[in-house]
Amino acid sequence: MDNPRNLILALVLCAALLFGWDAFVRWYFPQPEQPVAMASEASPASEAAEPAVRDRQSQREGGLIDPKEIAEEKRDLAAALAEPGRVEIEAPKLAGSISPVGARIDDITLTMHTQTEKRDSPPVQMFSPPGTPAQHFAQFGFVGEGIALPGADTVWQVEGGRLTPETPVTLRWDNGQGQFFRIKFSVDANYMLTAEQTVSNTGAGAVVVQPFGLINRTSKTASISTWNVHAGPIGAFAGSVDYGYDYEDVTEAADGTVGFAERADWIGFTDIYWLSALAPQAGQGVESSFRALGGDNFRADLIYQPITVPAGREVTRTTRLFAGAKESDVLGAYEDAGITNFSRAIDWGWFEIIEKPILWLLKHLFALVGNFGVAIMLLTVIVRTLMFPLAQKQFASMAGMRAVQPKMKAIQERYKDDKQKQQQEIMELYKKEKVNPLAGCLPIFLQIPIFFALYKVLIIAIDMRHQPFALWLKDLSAPDPAHLFNLFGLLDFTVPAFIAIGPLALLLGLTMWLQFKLNPAQVDPVQQQIFMVMPWILMFVMAPFAAGLLLYWNTSNVLSILQQWYLYSKHPQLKAQADKDKADQDRAKARDGKG
Secondary structure, three states: OHHHHHHHHHHHHHHHHHHHHHHHHHHHOOOOEEEEEEOOOOOOHHHHHHHHOOOOEEEOOOOOOOOHHHHHHHHHHHHOOOOOEEEEEEEOEEEEEEEEOOOOOEEEEEEEEEOOOOOOEEEEEEEEEOOOOOOOOEEEEEEOOOOOOOOOOOEEEEOOOOOOOOOEEEEEEEEOOOOEEEEEEEEEOEEEEEEEEEEEEOOOEEEEEEEEEEEEEEEHHOOOOOOOOEEEEEEEEEEEEEOOOHHHHHHHHHHHHEOOOEEEEEEEEEOEEEEEEEEEOOOEEEEEEEEEEEEOEEEEEEEEEEEEEEEOOOOEEEEEEEEEEHHHHHHHHHHHHOOOOOOOOOOOOOOHHHHHHHHHHHHHHHHHOOOHHHHHHHHHHHHHHHHHHHHHHHHHHHHHHHHHHHHHHHHHHHOOOOHHHHHHHHHHHHHHHHOOOHHHHHHHHHHHHHHHHHHHHHOOOOOOOOOOOOOOOOOOOOOOOOOOOOOOOOOOOOOHHOOOHHHHHHHHHHHHHHHHOOOOOOOHHHHHHHHHHHHHHHHHOOOOOOOHHHHHHHHHHHHHHHHHHHHHOOOOHHHHHHHHHHHHHHHHHHHHHHH
């Protein structure tokens, strides 16, 4: 009577897991009703967006979704960039321009990263001018009292031509009262721009000013923030990176402002793959905050403490602006150069100590073979090879456990009314026979951190973005795009997330089922039936995850099957015992059926 009841309970729980998974998938992997087109990977600012559109704004990579806003962004961007006097930016990884109006860096494209996986896809538009749907820009200036200061609409005079790593550009403004303001911009070979803000005082008396830098963006193009990958406001304060605030938190804060008492090492906004951040001059006092500006617009502020500039003197403050891709090597180099904890702009999470070596190994394997899918498969082979000695111990333990089964059953029968004594005798038996029942679980437990670390690497490492494997798999960081229930694209309908089963997920279910079939049959028939159902449950659960992760798991399953065949040949008594147990179970079923 207990077995049918347990089986029904197990099936109910499996069904709850399966159906409940759909709600999680819709939250964790939201699908737009319109195809995503990244007009800008930075920030929009259309407050007229309808609520139905707002619900679709957060995507894994961000970007504009509403076709009207995409068209508007294209039109507005072209108009804004046609204004005269713009300073062209030309660097190995950056291109764009600076507006002399307000000294705004409001046009940056990432030349090494495309918007989609297609070969003819345009580069990612990181910054976009104010007023465009994808608005995202940085601005530098001065505040103070008692003197005329440049403002957001001030037209600065430009000295120099294009901004390149070899040729800096200077913007100048004279307030006509004896104070001259300069902002000297320079750019390096990666994603860092530097702004040197100088005040020269030729007036009769001292003046007090505060240089500032800000980043303004909209949340509409923000990538989705989840429980394990942060996107939104970010900064390092007093040596610790703060991932705790999202855009909603800033909106709900008092006066729409989140300030920090600790000195900022850097502050800005992050998406999964992109970062815009300001790093102040070392040793100088600064105040920092995030502000909600209304609608979808937000700002990160960095303002220096008041500076007294005596007559005949000048003072300079230097601020660095990072606007680019979160490439781990590049961030690490900037951290080595003095920007505290800059590498942790990547939200590595709990398994950082494993994730970084995995990413390092994957990148080296990729350099060797030229294909990230093959690199993932080679990584799997390396992991399984390192685990092989433990697998041998696992099978030896299984063989030992099978050998003592008759003695265990005798003890259980003898002390069936005294559970405590029964457990004591079984433990003595394990000790006498030198059998460890937990040894068989060790390889599984050791692989769990590796599995989750690879999962996180596939999500956050830009090295994986748009990396193809073969055939239809064009992006290993995204879910398998082919689906069984629309005949892999032959039928013209969008498959619901609940049944979005691709070839990799099907293969996963099949290989796991084969693994369970190779394992010795469970004594408990309910457990045996659960093991037969579980691979197909996991097939649905894993289907929406990154294709690279499923490729790893499938490769691991195939290697496990080969490993089991080999180890069964080394432990024939285990295979024989498994066959005997299965035969006994079949006879018992036949006997029960006749009864």
